[in-house]
Amino acid sequence: xxxxxxxxxxxxxxxxxxxxxxxxxxxxxxxxxxxxxxxxxxxxxxxxxxxxxxxxxxxxxxxxxxxxxxxxxxxxxxxxxxxxxxxxxxxxxxxxxxxxxxxxxxxxxxxxxxxxxxxxxxxxxxxxxxxxxxxxxxxxxxxxxxxxxxxxxxxxxxxxxxxxxxxxxxxxxxxxxxxxxxxxxxxxxxxxxxxxxxxxxxxxxxxxxxxxxxxxxxxxxxxxxxxxxxxxxxxxxxxxxxxxxxxxxxxxxxxxxxxxxxxxxxxxxxxxxxxxxxxxxxxxxxxxxxxxxxxxxxxxxxxxxxxxxxxxxxxxxxxxxxxxxxxxxxxxxxxxxxxxxxxxxxxxxxxxxxxxxxxxxxxxxxxxxxxxxxxxxxxxxxxxxxxxxxxxxxxxxxxxxxxxxxxxxxxxxxxxxxxxxxxxxxxxxxxxxxxxxxxxxxxxxxxxxxxxxxxxxxxxxxxxxxxxxxxxxxxxx
Numbered sequence: 032x033x034x035x036x037x038x039x040x041x042x043x044x045x046x047x048x049x050x051x052x053x054x055x056x057x058x059x060x061x062x063x064x065x066x067x068x069x070x071x072x073x074x075x076x077x078x079x080x081x082x083x084x085x086x087x088x089x090x091x092x093x094x095x096x097x098x099x100x101x102x103x104x105x106x107x108x109x110x111x112x113x114x115x116x117x118x119x120x121x122x123x124x125x126x127x128x129x130x131x132x133x134x135x136x137x138x139x140x141x142x143x144x145x146x147x148x149x150x151x152x153x154x155x156x157x158x159x160x161x162x163x164x165x166x167x168x169x170x171x172x173x174x175x176x177x178x179x180x181x182x183x184x185x186x187x188x189x190x191x192x193x194x195x196x197x198x199x200x201x202x203x204x205x206x207x208x209x210x211x212x213x214x215x216x217x218x219x220x221x222x223x224x225x226x227x228x229x230x231x232x233x234x235x236x237x238x239x240x241x242x243x244x245x246x247x248x249x250x251x252x253x254x255x256x257x258x259x260x261x262x263x264x265x266x267x268x269x270x271x272x273x274x275x276x277x278x279x280x281x282x283x284x285x286x287x288x289x290x291x292x293x294x295x296x297x298x299x300x301x302x303x304x305x306x307x308x309x310x311x312x313x314x315x316x317x318x319x320x321x322x323x324x325x326x327x328x329x330x331x332x333x334x335x336x337x338x339x340x341x342x343x344x345x346x347x348x349x350x351x352x353x354x355x356x357x358x359x360x361x362x363x364x365x366x367x368x369x370x371x372x373x374x375x376x377x378x379x380x381x382x383x384x385x386x387x388x389x390x391x392x393x394x395x396x397x398x399x400x401x402x403x404x405x406x407x408x409x410x411x412x413x414x415x416x417x418x419x420x421x422x423x424x425x426x427x428x429x430x431x432x433x434x435x436x437x438x439x440x441x442x443x444x445x446x447x448x449x450x451x452x453x454x455x456x457x458x459x460x461x462x463x464x465x466x467x468x469x470x471x472x473x474x475x476x477x478x479x480x481x482x483x484x485x486x487x488x489x490x491x492x493x494x495x496x497x498x499x500x501x502x503x504x505x506x507x508x
Contacts, residue, residue, distance in 0.1 A: 036173040036191045037183040131185075139180040142199040149306040149494060151200070153209075154226040156266060156294035156311070157216035159331035165209035165222045169194050176212065178204060219266050219296070224309040227493040229485075230292060230332055232377045233341030234368030235317030238402035240287045241468035242341055242481060243295050243312045244274045249482035249508045251297070257502060264296040264309065271295055281474045288316050292331045301495055308493035312339070312485070317366065320373050326380040333384035337396040337488040338377070340453075344403055346370060349444040358407045370449040378456050397457040398484040401437065401464040405479075413440050413464040415480070429504045430461060430487075437462035461487055482506040 145151075146163070153162040167178045171192035178188070180198050187195045187202075197203040205221030231239045247263070254261035263271060270293075274284040287293060292313040300307040313335075319325045326332075345351045345365025354360060381393055401413055410416045413436050421432045441450050453460060465480040483503055490498045 032177055032181055035175055035177060035181075035183050035188070036169075037175065037196075038189045038191065039182055040184050040188070135180055135185045138185050138199065142180060142201065145200060150225045151223060151306060152226050153218060153220075153222050153224065153309070154228050154294075154311060154331070154334055155211040155214060155216055155218065156292075156296070158211060158214040159292060159329065159334060160211065160213040161226075161334045162211060162213075162218075162222070164212075165218055166212050166215075167196065167204070167207045167209055167221075169196060169207075174210065178207075219264055220309065224298070224307045225493045226309045226311065227489065227496075228294075228311040228313060228331060228335045229337050229339050229488055230313040230329070230335050231315070231339045231341055232320070232373060233317055234320060234343065234346060234366040234373050236286070236364050237317060237341045237343035237346065237366040237368075238467045239314050239317065239341050240274075240284050241478075242339075242400065242402060242465070243314045244271060244278065244284055245467050245478040245481040245508070246485040247271065247295060247297060247312065248275055248278075249478060249506060250485055252508075253482060253506045254299070257498065259299055259301055262298040264298055266294070266296070278468065278476050281470075281476055283468060283476070286316075287314050288318075289314075290316050290319050290322075290325050292329050299489070299493070299496065304495060306494050308496060310489060310493070317368060320368060320376045323376065323379065326376055327383060329380070330384055332377075332381050335395065336492050337398070338381075338393075338457075339484055339488060340374070340377070340397060340399045342370060342399060342401045344401055344406060344409060347441070347444045347446055350440075353444075354406060354408070360406065363403055363406060370446055371452070374449055374452055378452070392458045393456055394458045396459045396461070396488050397453070398488045399437070399453065399460060399462045400484045401462070402467045403469075404464050404466040405469040409464075413437050413462075428500060430500055433464070434460070434462050437464065463487070478508045480506075481508055 151163075153165060154160070155162060164177075164179070167175045169175065169190045169192060171190060171194065173190055173192065175188075175190070175196065178196060178198055180186070181188075183189075184196075184198055186199065187197055190196055196207060200223045205223035207221055209218040209221045210216065211218060231243060233239045251261040251263070265272065277284060292315050295312045295314065297310055298307045299310050313331055315329070319329075332338075343366040345354075345360065345363060346368060347370065351360075351365060378393075381387070382389065382391075385393075387393065401409075404410055404414050411420075413433075417436050418429060418432045421427065421436050422429070425432065425435070427435065438450055441447075461484075463480065463484040465483065466478055467481055468476055468478050471477050483506055486498050486503045486506060489496050490503070
């Protein structure tokens with residue numbers, strides 16, 4: 032383990048030094064006693080020699096023999112007593128430290144199991160790396176790169192500044208300031224969550240930014256009905272909050288020009304759920320899909336748990352020609368990038384980042400969302416009206432019908448290659464149709480069915496997220 036800016040725990044170093052010092056000191060003192068006895072012994076025998084010459088031999092000899100016996104007994108017994116006491120002391124300390132080490136092992140194992148059992152992981156919104164355990168910064172500024180039960184402390188460690196830092200999620204590690212180990216970016220939470228990330232894919236002006244904001248907003252309004260708690264996680268920009276406030280005042284959110292994934296995050300969990308789900312929707316400027324090198328730097332695509340592909344119906348040339356003949360669609364600001372271009376760039380990027388060959392399927396869920404359902408006549412083709420009409424003559428669930436009518440729509444207008452590539456490359460696909468954001472003609476903005484795709488792609492991910500089909504299709508805006 033790399034050196035940490037903390038004091039080593041007493042039982043993982045200083046305790047043993049103290050024991051050795053005690054033992055060493057005892058034998059040093061014993062040696063001094065025996066050395067003094069030896070000097071006294073020499074003095075007495077020198078006296079005997081003197082008395083041998085000048086008289087008093089018998090008396091001195093008796094005293095000398097008595098002292099010699101005393102010295103031998105003292106040396107032997109003192110040594111034995113010190114040795115026995117040392118052994119007993121060592122055994123007692125070793126047993127106590129053994130109990131401490133067992134406790135350390137148990138705490139370390141519980142922390143490890145807790146993280147694995149709950150699937151705890153974070154995603155950095157700056158470098159997009161996956162993080163199993165963040166670095167933690169003490170209030171003094173020192174960074175602890177391995178804040179786990181260790182020689183620096185079992186339940187808590189003492190920073191060099193004297194602060195006590197918890198070493199597990201069981202006793203509050205998540206309350207500390209966390210930073211990314213890869214780029215040192217400040218994380219908004221302490222790491223005790225399950226990160227679930229969904230990048231959005233779509234060309235310029237396809238409606239990604241409107242969809243991100245309104246799908247999150249719509250889901251937040253349905254959280255209580257579904258039995259979950261919603262809490263938006265602001266990273267200091269207030270972008271989502273400002274967008275929603277602007278939408279409520281009749282203003283569309285600004286187009287995303289960022290050429291890196293922008294994370295919109297919220298926490299999603301049931302009451303008293305120990306580990307929350309940190310859900311991230313990742314927006315990016317549609318122009319990025321014209322630049323292969325830019326996309327390859329977005330490792331968030333590889334670290335995600337699913338994808339949301341946004342389709343602007345006006346990017347389908349044959350459909351656009353048809354609808355333009357009868358309607359003025361200039362206000363819809365259609366995307367000019369073809370569906371094939373967007374999908375090809377996504378597939379190439381994911382294959383490259385995930386080391387997949389062209390024949391391997393992407394196993395992550397893919398929601399394909401038609402936006403701008405408010406286009407004249409589109410609801411009858413792929414919206415709820417079209418879905419209801421299809422189910423009237425076919426035995427199908429709502430989502431099965433949605434897949435059928437959306438696929439038929441794409442093939443009808445010449446997008447067979449897009450459909451074939453999508454089905455060949457992704458294992459699990461679900462189509463949706465929504466109005467991400469539109470003007471009702473009275474200066475008010477509204478959305479329709481914006482949360483369905485998000486709920487579907489979230490289903491089964493993270494910790495305790497489960498929706499049935501009826502819950503998904505009954506979400507209100």
